[in-house]
Amino acid sequence: MARILITSALPYINGIKHLGNLVGSQLPADLYARYMRVRGHEVMFICATDEHGTPAEIAAAKAGQPVAEYCAEMYGVQAELARGFGLSFDHFGRSSSARNHALTQHFAKRLGEAGLIEQVSEKQVYSHTDGRFLPDRYIEGTCPNCGYERARGDQCENCTMQLTPLELIEPRSTISGATDLEVRETHHLHLRQSKLRDTLDQWIDSQRGWPVLTTSIAKKWLHDGDGLQDRGITRDLDWGVRVQFDGAPWGGMEGKVFYVWFDAPIEYIAATAEWADAHSKDEAAWRRWWRTDEGAEDVRYVQFMGKDNVPFHTLSFPATLIGSGEPWKMVDYIKSFNYLNYDGGQFSTSLGRGVFMDQALEILPGDYWRWWLLSHAPENSDAEFTWENFQASVNKDLADVLGNLVSRVTKFCRSKFGEAVPEGGATGPREAQLVENITRRLRAYETHMEAMEVRKSATELRALWVLGNEYLQEAAPWSSFKTDPEQAAAQIRLALNLIRFYAVISQPFIPAASARIMADLGCDDWSWPEDVAAALALLPAGHGFTVPEVLFAKISDDQRLDWESRFAGSR
């Protein structure tokens, strides 16, 4: 039994996430967590909301709420949606927690003492109307190069020219449109990660088998131009972790908070501490996952994230951990994903284009989405959601191949033998062949799941379901029942066990459907089928069951067309 620490990139607090966000981190992380648990490993699966930063403050202002209140409310919404999708976090924390405040300050202090933080004087744009400093991208104006009127303060989207807000002609705030902007001198702390460049470089070189996407992004940042640059880790905001605190090895940081990207990854650790608090456990309970000197040396730590998160997880966060000089557990494997597009374009929050988590659950149960998203996960390149493809996959894979199999077996049994596993008869060569075929595919499925090959796992799982239909067709118990009812009984006994077997192995993908099958079969033995023959004889003759309701309803053409137009966006 191994100990596996799994973290999913933290969803940002300022609204409901779309399906692309879900499939890029939380969902595959959940798949892996569920699989590892059912294989008997000790799993700690952590996620949290990422609550600090300018966008949160602005979203709260828009909602007319104090930011703390807004975040608390949105946290509730996101936690509820996570439940709807069956995300099995051991803890879903908040980066605004007291635990994270304390840990973030702890790391900053250690880094400061190690000489890895320096104070830098910078010029920042302040908006009187908005009453805040504005990040570059919140400033808009006319591009000095091409004359484009909506160039952002960091780059002109029209001519790709790199800009600073000071270069814009007629700059204005994108929040309020205010033009009473002023350049102010302000002091910030920078993390001197350039000093750790070689260390980070060697650390990444020492990792084996990481996705190309992960290492290539990290290498780019390490070696491009002048190499790894230092980063500002503080901001002039109200909402966040205070930079000035007891024991802080620097002064003059009153009124400032840490940059959200500094405290967000630390929340992985803090959320584990929150988990311990929530379960009335002691400090050692969470530290054994994170401190290699306190029990974490045998932990395998896997992170899941979209490609946009890679630099922070391969460089900044490791720099924080290494720079602390303390034995914190470093990540062992980073599984990164490309983007999911929506019907020929990108998901767009502002245009209301695409399907968002709340809308998805209003339409269909979580399992439908889980299956499609995971079986089409953007592992090698960007993937695309289309309603036609979604409809085809759900109807064919879930309703026909799996759902109908459950239905035909249980209903046949009910009509010929009653609602209990029939007795009598014996299995023969055909059943032995089935066991052999299933075993071979099951081992392939296990290999892909271990390797986090999400799509390949889904393909293999579906192929396992198909074996059930093939067997039934060949055995044809509806025929054998007429000539040799005992043989039909043995065949159906096996088929009922096959359904239970499918519920167990499919659980990481479609947990709710699996749970319903198991409940209707009156079985709660979820143990993994190491021995397929034994697993297919688990439900004994005489064991009662009830015929399940339709497991997966088909998506009609009318529904598809309706949803297609509903989610096309406002334009």
Next chain:
RNA sequence: GGGCCUGUAGCUCAAUUGGUUAGAGCAGAGCGCUCAUAACGCUUUGGUUGGGGGUUCGAGUCCCUCCGGGCCUACCA
């Protein structure tokens, strides 16, 4: 501009890292079955692997070039 990823059947994807005749699912065609959610099974039609050139006994895979799609480029998170 620079870097990285990507282009394989009508659609969505594979191809043991250079090795026989490029494979699956869906869609299409034909046959079978009648237990089942008009479901299932079997058979089958689809490919000059984006174009061109090169290396090699051998290229979807490596190199060059052109074309298309995408991402990143450090203050959005």
